Amino acid sequence: MPDDLLKLDNQVCFALVTAARNVVGIYRPVLAPLGLTHPQYLVMLALWERAPRSLSDLAAALAMEPATLSPLVKRLESQGLVDRMRRADDERVLDITLTDEGRALRAQAERVPEQIMALTGMSVADLESLRDALAPFAGPRDAPGDR
Numbered sequence: 001m002p003d004d005l006l007k008l009d010n011q012v013c014f015a016l017v018t019a020a021r022n023v024v025g026i027y028r029p030v031l032a033p034l035g036l037t038h039p040q041y042l043v044m045l046a047l048w049e050r051a052p053r054s055l056s057d058l059a060a061a062l063a064m065e066p067a068t069l070s071p072l073v074k075r076l077e078s079q080g081l082v083d084r085m086r087r088a089d090d091e092r093v094l095d096i097t098l099t100d101e102g103r104a105l106r107a108q109a110e111r112v113p114e115q116i117m118a119l120t121g122m123s124v125a126d127l128e129s130l131r132d133a134l135a136p137f138a139g140p141r142d143a144p145g146d147r
Contacts, residue, residue, distance in 0.1 A: 016137060030115045034108055035079060039072050041109070047082065048106050052097035055084075063138075081105060 081102035
């Protein structure tokens with residue numbers, strides 16, 4: 001047991017928040033040529049997995065509040081990567097879909113993981129192990145209001 005449980009360097013929360021900030025910093029120059037910020041990249045990843053998606057479904061997949069996600073989606077729309085449209089059968093639902101340009105960007109994004117591995121010096125196995133170790137902290141990817 002550490003000699004001082006309240007020492008900053010002994011805190012898991014501090015290690016996680018610092019690591020998260022540093023990881024985003026590593027992604028920044030890799031994503032810049034794609035014209036994406038890290039949060040926008042996460043949105044695009046979710047849409048490349050499945051589109052269209054409702055704003056609420058997308059928010060749940062990304063563990064975000066819809067109100068936080070909405071400006072990200074609007075920015076992606078202004079970049080020509082996504083379209084937002086109300087469902088004809090239920091105008092309360094906002095669907096997000098990829099444009100042709102958004103689908104085409106996926107080919108460039110396929111190089112991102114390799115670049116991240118090169119920058120971090122980590123292998124696929126290392127990254128999978130780290131991801132799996134962080135899984136208990138990530139929690140279930142349910143609707144943000146359900147936590």
